[in-house]
Amino acid sequence: MPPSSQPCHGVWQIPDYVPVRNMTEPVVTLEGHSKRVGILTWHPTARNVLLSAGGDNLVILWNVGTGEMLLRLDEVHTDLIYNACWNRNGSLLVTTCKDKHVRVIDPRKQQVVAEKSKPHQGARPVRAIFMADGKIFTTGFSRMSERQLALWDLKSFEEPIALQEMDTSNGVLLPFYDPDSSIVYLCGKGDSSIRYFEITDEPPYVHYLSTYSSKEPQRGMGFMPKRGLDVSKCEIARFFKLHERKCEPIAMTVPRKSDLFQDDLYPDTPGPEPALEADEWLSGKDAEPVLISLRDGYVPAKNRELKVVRKNHPAPVVLPAWAPRGSVLSGQPTSCHPPAWGYCSVSESCRMRRSSSSSCRVRRSAASCSRADSSMARRSCWS
Structure with missing residues (x-):
């Protein structure tokens, strides 16, 4: 806790x-x-x-x-x-x-x-x-x-x-x-x-x-x-x-x-697969557990990531272990809007260069990092 x-x-x-x-x-x-x-x-x-x-x-x-x-x-x-x-x-x-x-x-x-x-x-x-x-x-x-x-x-x-x-x-x-x-x-x-x-x-x-x-x-x-x-x-x-x-x-x-x-x-x-969705159970529906055979041993399915879909998010938010600290993935909001290819953030090395030099051009405003121009977002947030 x-x-x-x-x-x-x-x-x-x-x-x-x-x-x-x-x-x-x-x-x-x-x-x-x-x-x-x-x-x-x-x-x-x-x-x-x-x-x-x-x-x-x-x-x-x-x-x-x-x-x-x-x-x-x-x-x-x-x-x-x-x-x-x-x-x-x-x-x-x-x-x-x-x-x-x-x-x-x-x-x-x-x-x-x-x-x-x-x-x-x-x-x-x-x-x-x-x-x-x-x-x-x-x-x-x-x-x-x-x-x-x-x-x-x-x-x-x-x-x-x-x-x-x-x-x-x-x-x-x-x-x-x-x-x-x-x-x-x-x-x-x-x-x-x-x-x-x-x-x-x-x-x-x-x-x-x-x-x-x-x-x-x-x-x-x-x-x-x-x-x-x-x-x-x-x-x-x-x-x-x-x-x-x-x-x-x-x-x-x-x-x-x-x-x-x-x-x-x-x-x-x-087995690990649910028989009901949460809304179905809440509405009053019941079902027995989905059973599996152990004859050949249990092999877990791949890509069983928990997807969290909140009301204020239009798409699922998946938090893998490699999500950079300070990104939208890690739960700390930034001013970057997520481009079409995924969420963007400022890398650790880029933040260090920005603090010591003015040569690092990082665009974190909504105008320069938007869904409309994913290539510009990729260059401005990760260069």
């Missing part, structure tokens, strides 16, 4: 190539929160829809492609928001809050469709995520400060259909879910282990599988999307464990001797 009186967050485009200069300017900056932003999550099926939640108890939905605020949920939460998670098609949202409530929200109607007070009796933070079938998985603490996990059915939200107690550690359990294998991984802050459970449709619903243990505790944990795994090694999950001075990858693999593609381990999984 950049230091300012108006807290905001930026979106960066990570290029496939090696950039020639440091990336210091985001593609788009989103301003709307009055306090620090702590939660960011992308919509699972709609293009460029981003959710943000901050210390001001607000949930805001953005269209990153235009830099606009789509929805603002400011009367739903009464205290600090702990986490937020979309369901599979992005029609509903589940949140946990410091007021000890789990809320299932329809963001487009801006209303709470289901709510549970104190899903876990302890005072420590609660986390909640959606399962692929619409059930909700939560982690929290009992009244005796024992860590718990629970599975809830929205049709009967009063009591959990499964509840298990784990241990008496004080680290908050962070759940990571793989819908393809129906496995939930639990990583506790300050723990040195990862426990994983299988979720089924039959009692007892939550089945303990195994535990990964290491020597050093984790400060945080990240989860690789399924399409980033190595299918040739039967890798079913990959974590990025944050230490004090390093980030360690942890691979979860299934030991199999066959070199053939394992269909049961790798069903078709959600």
Whole structure:
């Protein structure tokens, strides 16, 4: 978050190539929160829809492609928001809050469709995520400060259909879910282990599988999307464990001797292509994620640059990493008008010569650098 009186967050485009200069300017900056932003999550099926939640108890939905605020949920939460998670098609949202409530929200109607007070009796933070079938998985603490996990059915939200107690550690359990294998991984802050459970449709619903243990505790944990795994090694999950001075990858693999593609381990999984545009989703349309096969491994498409089209720009504004500082591309307006072949700016060496000598003839007025004469603009701005 950049230091300012108006807290905001930026979106960066990570290029496939090696950039020639440091990336210091985001593609788009989103301003709307009055306090620090702590939660960011992308919509699972709609293009460029981003959710943000901050210390001001607000949930805001953005269209990153235009830099606009789509929805603002400011009367739903009464205290600090702990986490937020979309369901599979992005029609509903589940949140946990410091007021000890789990809320299932329809963001487009801006209303709470289901709510549970104190899903876990302890005072420590609660986390909640959606399962692929619409059930909700939560982690929290009992009244005796024992860590718990629970599975809830929205049709009967009063009591959990499964509840298990784990241990008496004080680290908050962070759940990571793989819908393809129906496995939930639990990583506790300050723990040195990862426990994983299988979720089924039959009692007892939550089945303990195994535990990964290491020597050093984790400060945080990240989860690789399924399409980033190595299918040739039967890798079913990959974590990025944050230490004090390093980030360690942890691979979860299934030991199999066959070199053939394992269909049961790798069903078709959600790909990067959206199923809906932001305006379609906002108007009420829903769609399931677009699935891809991992049989030959995932190969990312080229030229997947984020294009930001603002209302005051007639054409898309793309901010690559090589954009010169001080140009229209870098977000710092100049008096040059963009010629037909692209945006122009004054090069660093030209500015140095201009400051030390009068031999550099730079025309930055609208008359000498216009769309009508692109050749003159190219010579006057880059000579």
